[in-house]
Amino acid sequence: MQIIVDDHTEIKYYRQCLEQINNKYSQNIVVDKCTVIDICDLCIETLVQDFIIFLDRYQNPQDLFQFMLLYSNLATEKQRSENTFILMQMCRYVFMLIPKLKLSSQATPIIDINKFDLSDIFFITKMIDIFAQQRAVQIMNEKCIFQLERSEYSFALTYVDNSLVKAHTLLNQTNQKKSLFRKHCFTSNLLSDFRDELYNAFGDITDRLFDIVCNTQLVDICLNDISFSEFKEIIEGYIPEKLQILRIINISQLFIEHFNNSFLQGLLFSSNNSDIITAIKKPYNKDLRTRYRPILEFNIDGEKEYFIAPYMFQEAMEEICGNLLPFKELPSEWRSNQLIKNFTKKLFQEHDKWLEDLAAKIFERDKYPFLRNKKSINNISLEKSIAYIGSTRFPNSRVGEIDFIVINKSTQIIYVIDAKHIKTKYHLQSFAADNSKFVEENGYNDKLSFKVDWIQKHLYDVSKEFECDYSNYSVQGAFVTETFVYYSISSQFPIIPIAWLNKYLKTNDKLCFLRQ
Numbered sequence: 001m002q003i004i005v006d007d008h009t010e011i012k013y014y015r016q017c018l019e020q021i022n023n024k025y026s027q028n029i030v031v032d033k034c035t036v037i038d039i040c041d042l043c044i045e046t047l048v049q050d051f052i053i054f055l056d057r058y059q060n061p062q063d064l065f066q067f068m069l070l071y072s073n074l075a076t077e078k079q080r081s082e083n084t085f086i087l088m089q090m091c092r093y094v095f096m097l098i099p100k101l102k103l104s105s106q107a108t109p110i111i112d113i114n115k116f117d118l119s120d121i122f123f124i125t126k127m128i129d130i131f132a133q134q135r136a137v138q139i140m141n142e143k144c145i146f147q148l149e150r151s152e153y154s155f156a157l158t159y160v161d162n163s164l165v166k167a168h169t170l171l172n173q174t175n176q177k178k179s180l181f182r183k184h185c186f187t188s189n190l191l192s193d194f195r196d197e198l199y200n201a202f203g204d205i206t207d208r209l210f211d212i213v214c215n216t217q218l219v220d221i222c223l224n225d226i227s228f229s230e231f232k233e234i235i236e237g238y239i240p241e242k243l244q245i246l247r248i249i250n251i252s253q254l255f256i257e258h259f260n261n262s263f264l265q266g267l268l269f270s271s272n273n274s275d276i277i278t279a280i281k282k283p284y285n286k287d288l289r290t291r292y293r294p295i296l297e298f299n300i301d302g303e304k305e306y307f308i309a310p311y312m313f314q315e316a317m318e319e320i321c322g323n324l325l326p327f328k329e330l331p332s333e334w335r336s337n338q339l340i341k342n343f344t345k346k347l348f349q350e351h352d353k354w355l356e357d358l359a360a361k362i363f364e365r366d367k368y369p370f371l372r373n374k375k376s377i378n379n380i381s382l383e384k385s386i387a388y389i390g391s392t393r394f395p396n397s398r399v400g401e402i403d404f405i406v407i408n409k410s411t412q413i414i415y416v417i418d419a420k421h422i423k424t425k426y427h428l429q430s431f432a433a434d435n436s437k438f439v440e441e442n443g444y445n446d447k448l449s450f451k452v453d454w455i456q457k458h459l460y461d462v463s464k465e466f467e468c469d470y471s472n473y474s475v476q477g478a479f480v481t482e483t484f485v486y487y488s489i490s491s492q493f494p495i496i497p498i499a500w501l502n503k504y505l506k507t508n509d510k511l512c513f514l515r516q
Helices: 008-024 034-056 062-073 084-098 119-139 162-175 188-202 205-214 229-235 241-245 252-257 277-283 310-323 338-365 428-439 443-457 461-465 500-505
Strands: 145-151 155-159 293-298 303-308 371-373 386-389 392-398 402-408 413-420 476-481 495-497
Touching: 008 034, 008 145, 008 155, 008 392, 034 119, 034 145, 034 155, 034 277, 062 084, 062 293, 062 303, 062 310, 084 119, 084 277, 084 293, 119 205, 119 229, 119 413, 119 500, 155 495, 188 205, 205 252, 252 277, 252 303, 252 428, 338 371, 338 402, 338 413, 338 476, 338 500, 371 461, 386 443, 392 443, 402 443, 413 443, 428 443, 443 461, 476 500, 495 500
Parallel strands: 413 476, 476 495
Antiparallel strands: 145 155, 293 303, 371 402, 386 392, 402 413
């Protein structure tokens, strides 16, 4: 494929966005939080229209299949660059628009994606992601953190606070290693269990779909596209894994025969799900994401057909199993099925305990005295104790069970730790959904504050429970999570990914996971 982003390309699209900004805001406008969000919205909407115009040139379904194959190919690369991730996001935007495109099997296709000039659509995707991220960061901060700088041909939203610049620089550096986003509460056994549960809940339609997608035949493979080593494997009777997923499968017959089947409908991305602007602003909405809905609806010659790529199906199964079900979330069409609901409840309980078990192993390994899942301390019920923060009484709230009380004797700190199994995110803008869980009234922050306050006021009882005098120790609250939470950069309490929990206890540095 051809990607050449020169100054002309950049100026063209920045200028289009600048025109929209200038039409709405004068040069002497005082920029506040709402202004920043609105500017980002203006730019996103302008760029999405450019994206749609670009996509309209591809009218044969074969052209769209090329994007599905490109996505699968990029996803299987061992080394992914920044451009790889932008290209994958570009493909996802294409997928979101497919159900609304009117395609013709008679239109002249551009069969070879290597001949596609993707320079414009690549840069548009990059710009959309920049503004979507800036929008999300601004939403997650109470004060206005950007200033608008304009010239005749371009503009920029730049950070007002240098500390945020530093934090984001560290985040980008760490993000490249993907260590912050590594899942710890997931095994391949979950996937096999998931398939069994799907069969129990929805019947043999699940096996029929799995068999169609996963069983590769030699006739599906174009020998011109394979390497000598792959050809040798085929001769020996083995179809390489990469070739198994680089296919597009028409499942229209199965889908039309079972059109009202809730299992298939829960995996369908149709025109009802196609809302690219909302999906960009709210990528945590699972009904608007092909990551969770891998069956794409095509409108070809006025008829609806349904296609799937094996990698996209594999990705969706992993995401639903690992990033929806353990949080008691389901595709909306599956919610009336009691068997699959029971499975999600079981997974939620297992994952909650799984994260706590990982934390407990760290405390045990490093010999930190700790108490776990305390509902009472020195015979005082935490579940009945009225909550306080300082002298302020919260009569309708209780202190509640404490996940961990951990003693660091070297620093003389008592840590009150809540384990929060929070969903793994793939977009900075997705983290906006986490903020409210912490900052809302009676949210995570308030509940941890109740516990910290109680421990501070009951050091004598804590000492009795540990059978050791900790009455002169200070008390601090913290959260431990499976993966990184953006709100941790400016949070009231430290929010520490489990892989950095030991480092945090040693350094008491709330951003220890961003340090090199």
